[in-house]
Amino acid sequence: MSLPSPQFNRLGTLQHFLTLDDLDKETLTSIMDAAENFSSVGDRMIKNVPLLRGKTVANLFFENSTRTRTAFELAAKRLSADLLNVDLVTSSTNKGESLLDTLRVLESLQCDMFIVRHGESGAADFIARHVKPTINVVNGGDGQASHPTQGMLDMFTIRQHKGSFENLCVVIIGDIKHSRVARSGISALNTLGAGEVRVVGPQTLMPTDVESMGVTWYSNLDEALVGADVIMGLRLQTERMTGITVPSSREFYATYGLTQQRLALAKPDAIVMHPGPTNRGVEIAADVADGPQSVILDQVTNGVAIRMAVMSIIMGNAEPLRDANSAGEQHG
Amino acid sequence: MHVDTKTVEQMLERMQTQLAPLCETDPDVLMIGIKTGGVLVGQALHKALGIQSELGELNISFYRDDFSTVGLHPVVGPSQLPNSVDNKHIILVDDVLSTGRTVRAAMNELFDYGRPARITLAVLVQRSGNELPIRADVFGESMQLDASEHIKLHTNPWSIEVGVKT
Amino acid sequence: MQTLQVNNMDNAQFSDKAFETTGFVDLYARLCEPGLTRRGNIQRETQLAKQAGFAHIVCAPDTLPAIDSTATVQQIKAIPAAAEVHPMGALTVALQGDKLTELNILQKAGCPIFGQADKPIADSAVLLRAMEYAKTFDIPISLRASDTELTKNGCVHDGPMASRHGLPGISAVAETAGLARLLELANNSGCQLHVSRISCARSVQLLREAKNAGLNISADVGIHHLFFTDEQLNGYDTRFHSAVPFRSAQDRDALRQGIVDGVIDAICSDHAPLDSDARLAPLPATASGLSCYPQFLALWLALPKILGLSIEDLLHTVTTSPGKILGLEDEYLATTKFTIDPEAEINIEDAAHHNPLSGVSNLKTVTGEDVELKGAAYSAT
Secondary structure, eight states, X not given: OOOOOTTBOTTSSBSOBOOSTTOOHHHHHHHHHHHHHHHGGGGSSXXXXXXXXXXXXXXXXXXXXXXXXXXXXHHXXXXXXXXXXXXXXXXXXXXXXXXXXXXXXHHHTTOSEEEEEESSTTHHHHHHHHSOTTOEEEEEEETTTBOHHHHHHHHHHHHHHHSXXXXXXXXXXXXXXXXXXXXXXXXXXXXXXXXXXXXXXXXXXXXXXXXXXXXXEESOHHHHHTTOSEEEEOOOOHHHHBTTTXXXXXXXXXXXXXXXXXXXXXXXXXXXXXXXXXXXXXXXXXXXXXXXXXXXXXXXXHHHHHHHXXXXXXXXXXXXXXXXXXXXXXXX | OEEOHHHHHHHHHHHHHXXXXXXXXXXXXXXXXXXXHHXXXXXXXXXXXXXSSOOEEEOOGGGOTTHHHHOSOOXXXXXXXXXXXXXXXXXXXXXXXXXXXXXXXXXXXXXXXXXXXXXXXXXXEEESOOOSSOOOSEEEEEEOOOXXXXXXXXXXXXXXXXXXXX | OOOOOOOBSTTOOOOTTOEEEEOEEXXXXXXXXXXXXXXXXXXXXXXXXXXXXXXXXXXOSOSSSOSXXXXXXXXXXXXXXXXXXXXXXXXXXXXXSSSBOOHHHHHXXXXXXXXXXXXXXXXXXXXXXXXXXXXXXXXXXXXXXOOHHHHTTOOEESSHHHHHHTOOEEOHHHHHHHHHHHHHHHHHHTOOEEEEOOOSHHHHHHHHHHHHTTOOEEEEEEGGGGTOOGGGXXXXXXXXXXXXXXXXXXXXXXXXXXXXHTSSOEEEOOBOOOOTTTTOSOGGGSOXXXXXXXXXXXXXXXXXXXXTOOHHHHHGGGTHHHHHHHTOOHHHHTTSEEEEEEEEEOOOOOGGGTOTTTTOSBGGGTTSSOOBOEEEEEEOO
């Protein structure tokens, strides 16, 4: 009744990586398993593997982003792919060229993969439905909808520290409404069977019918933190805050800021996560961000391995390749 | 065809006999098994030869030359090399040498870890079907097989199964 | 240009369920002329309308330029059409919501009713003055209930679907807050207010209360809103991007009940054809609107069964009720006659306008509800 997901190809394998919403537990786990293998590559003398040699990956960022773009760039380079950074924030798309025209131009330049960051929700979905079938699309964040690689690196980091997701109590604090990071995280946590997902913040930062997303809403942070295994902060978009959704950053910190004192309410081995960049003194106290329970820098490191895993999995599933010889030769 | 426990153990002994002198001349030798069959063979030889350094494990998924036709292979765990491979004599172990493509991938990966002094290739079975100029220095058995026949290694107890894949 | 064959009575074979009726009256459609002929044109849209049984069509004022001058009214009226076109005059100049148009002059030129299309007047002082002025001359006005600020940036109903997809929502309160304001100002000014294209349960409730209190108001609903919900937009299906958002199943059911109760007087098409590249963007960036005429009659003919009414019970929603709102006498309406055969097989072929029912023969594949799409109108004139 709704449109079929463009994520899967005819054979039912992942052709694009757009959202975590329709991926099963097995798929999410296999991505994390692959990432675990890729993470050792960064420890070696030569930090790349020849997997995507000769492939061209284009970073299409219609929105500014340093962290995500850099992580994708590094991942592509560690896989030996050629990388094209297209700065679309200041280019022809601002001169009235349609999104589709931009895509057609890049297709004609014979790129194999598009990494897309776009301000509109559903942009990655739209692009995946309209590119040539030889191209793989990875969603690098679209509007308020999805940020699936961030969601996966968060899950990977949780698994590294907690082993499994069963019985885990995960608390997500802040602007859930406008956060694609929260949406992807909540979706993956539910699929992986997390014990409980709590979201914390004022109603102005909660999506309509937030509990329909499989979470419990708390307006009080102290109450939400009791029994928490994982605490995820979200970046408060200060430009969205100007007196409308939250009176001030000072008020937000006083009500929802993660301080040492509040952290003590969670389980003693609770980990603290944040997608970055952190607003210290707004969402999180500096001593918590830098403290022993913080795994914020692990998230950054894991971001490269997760993206290497995602890029190689979907590139390996590219339609024409699978078509030619799905069985492959015995590799003796 | 089925090769039983006793025969496989004889093959391992044969390899051990050939490898022993190498280990004596170079006590710093490094044994590395290719995942997953090569690690099993490696474990047996590593123990029997009493090699000091830990057994290394190589996952060649990221170096295979069939990525563009079959995609990313199932994940078997990351490569784990105990110490630097620079200037080391490496005994590279696999269960079966057939086309030579696995060994090519393994050597490419090893060179991304450093510059070994020498690599000796040791396999349990060297079978027909070579596609690259790669031959084992040490092998337990040599077999002439049809292209359609495949070899599968079992442990506990050791056995080798040869048959046509269906 | 595509020419359409209007169903001819002469060699038609009717089933025994066929019946005769006066031509239908549509209170809201976009005919795209002048200025938007990339999307559609008066000749084509009125022919499609005639195939659906319409004889009178109110053309929305959001043309280019807006219908705020005699010249534009005359231009529209001069174009040959298959049904009588009644231009809805813009209530304010260029629909900007600050200066009143020349209502009396425009009425004489041929505008039976005035409105703002999808651009509500944000300034309550302007709105009250407009109502008072219209009341002075007993000119009816047709407005969509919508709070400007609460609607801003939204593209779909603010509910679980929007939350899941991260889509900026338009909450039901954007409509009901706007409606409460309209009702209060209408009550104060005493003007004849028609509320155009309501979409939610609470609006039905507010209208029911206002009507019970004796307010001189009427209301309509777009026919798609009696069938579609926001679930149809799952997976970012841009074809269901409607300016008046499709809401929850509960809202849809309340709208249906509103028809049964008579709280909602009329059913309009809200026909809005789009150009071929209108949907080629991420959903929030696409143009809104659904082409409706190709399926209007089939959907309308499915309503009696769904609502537990007879066709006769429902005929007023597309004939006398909207006619009365426009000030068209029943005798005048009776001058056009159609024979409608509810059993006639039809093919909806309208993919070029992103019509989500193009190629659909039963709504089961779209909404899950078993609604067969058939029925055709045959013109006697």
